[in-house]
Amino acid sequence: MSDPMPIDGRASGQGRVFQTGGDQYIEEHHHHYGAGTGPGTGSLLAPQPVGPRPPQGATAPDSVRVPLVARVPGILRDRADLMERLRAAVTGPGGDVHVLHGLGGCGKTAVAHTLFTEAVRDRGRVGLWVNASERISLRAGMLAVAGDRGATTGELAAAASGQRAAADLVWHYLDHSAQRWLLVLDNADDPTVLEEGGWLRTSPLGTVLVTTRHATSPLWRGAGAARHPVGVLPEADAAQVLCDLAPDAGTVESAQKVARRLGCLPLALTLAGSHLSHQLLESWSMDEYDRKLSEDSTALVDQGAASTGSGQSRHLVGRTWQLSLDALAGQGLPEATTLLRLLSCWAADPVPLSLLMPVARGEVDFGHLDPPLAADRVEPALRGLLDHSLIGMVEADGRRCVQAHGVLLDSVAAGVPEERREPLAEAAGRLLGAALPPEDAAPVETRTELRLLAPHASRLLHGSPSEWAARLAVRVVEQLFTAGDFAVALSMSLAVADEAERLLGDEHPVTLSARHIMGRTQHRMGRYTESETTLREVLRSRERILGADHPDTLRTCAVLHVPVAILGQVEEAVHLLRRAITGQRRVLGEDSGETLFSRAWLLEVLPRLGDSEEFDEEARVVEDCERALPPGHLATLMAHHNHAEGLRVLGRYVEAEPVARRALTERIRFQGPDHPQTLAALNLKARVAHGLGKLDEAVAALREVIERRERVLGPEHPFVTQNRQSLAEWQAEARAQP
Structure with missing residues (x-):
């Protein structure tokens, strides 16, 4: 092939002349920001794309001017103080980042939606809404924001293909917007999605509002963000949410019972109210719904999603937590799932951190759990659950505790594979038993600890009924009685005795021990006739099953004298005591x-x-x-x-x-x-x-x-x-x- 003919050319202004011998492929993009107004002024000649190409499928959202959310609350209940702070930020000079953080389903998006609507309607702000749950949706949404604020088709194409710094382009146009704006980055549960591209910035022309489950990300601190925790609703407001959605289903008092059972979680309340208001074949009242919840709260509540058109995982109570656990596993913390499952064996009450110390110290081995929970992974797993708002740190009676929402625990427990439930329950029982005070500890030193542990023993027996769980629960009641917490001991003893009888039969030794301590708590709380009846029945059963001289029989014989004497039968009381003393001298x-x-x-x-x-x-x-x-x-x-x-x-x-x-x-x-x-x-x-x-x-x-x-x-x-x-x-x- 002969040499090509030389080409002479001249360029002026921003023109370019290229000369080549052979076949070449050249792309040229021009970006004009004006003198000194943005990065990359002039043109960029790129024989190959600069940087990695974005993932396929990063299509623009249908709108960034309308919040694309599944459910819009008719009335935002509670949140008055929070809304006042956010309104002040929107009407202020701008340049702020505000982060709404909390447990999934607590209504962070509802708060953001209400603020967005008010800012557009009442404050004349441009409202911009981006789904920040993953990289693809964030990138597509932010580029759509740039287009809304004036970016050209060529600039957007270059950014979309990876030939332009996309975040720089977006923030250039936000910084030069002709109108003040509010930008909502919704569901930013993985802050690294915002961090890796430099998407979270500030501008004097607007306010950024982030909703996230991640409470403690360094990104929030680095951006100087004001953080606002969003928790469950007060009971009165929670009941009103149900009444808003299903006004004909029952009274406010009935709604309060349902709200209490659902832990006042806005997501659960919304789904429950939607279910009640859209029934066709049945028409349950609030009271009937409350009774149904006792059978399977998570599954029943999620039926309300069909009425709201929001069946995706994020809007299902039974699945919403799994999103956070999946994220933690992706970050190298699969143990967080095991730890949360372990917590789901206990109650929704505060869990003293002392319960978990034997694992963290390596004193017990939970390597058989799946995933295994090693000693050096307890702290990172706890931190991960805290960071993702799956648990919170609380102080109860001077003890540092962690606490998870009851509906969360129910749904996590329901999702544990059948073959893993027994090992988890036994692990929870071992930790609870190890945390109980020594039998000879002074009551003045044990009352607080026992009151914290009692609901977890009850939950363990209810959720994992077994003889060992019943024995553990009886032991807790006995220690509560000794510590003088008679009211708690009575309430717990009634439930434990009934559960033990259902599980083991009315003459099993554990059942009789539960009835024995129940009788003692009854007389301490002034229920003397009931106490006498209970203890007489236990004495007859123990005499028949264990024999007249068994220590347990003699113990019941001695205790029975108390209600007998109070009810005026003093001579019989003395006889019961003398009989017990004679046997105890001989046997003990x-x-x-x-x-x-x-x-x-x-x-x-x-x-x-x-x-x-x-x-x-x-x-x-x-x-x-x-x-x-x-x-x-x-x-x-x-x-x-x-x-x-x-x-x-x-x-x-x-x-x-x-x-x-x-x-x-x-x-x-x-x-x-x-x-x-x-x-x-x-x-x-x-x-x-x-x-x-x-x-x-x-x-x-x-x-x-x-x-x-x-x-x-x-x-x-x-x-x-x-x-x-x-x-x-x-x-x-x-x-x-x-």
């Missing part, structure tokens, strides 16, 4: 704590028979307890207390006074000032003072007893009623004195 030994405890009880009931001589003889149990038991043992505390009570009943007030003072001091030291038995000792001190004629001291002490018993036992407890009656009588005595 003279110095057994249980034997001494039963003997100490005798000091309370013998004086009611008027037998002062036998009382003095049995009072030797005080010395026996001090000799055989460690300081602070409950039998010793009971012996001192009942010795003083017996002396008072016998009218020996001078002898009773120093013993009563000692009993009160010991109760405060070992059981705490608000333990019900400490308050009983304070009540005893007041009655001894009254017997000695010290009316002012007696009245002052009894007033304190009433105030504290109302707080601990409730204003309707029989002890409180008796105290009020005594106070009125003593005050009348004091007024009658000369």
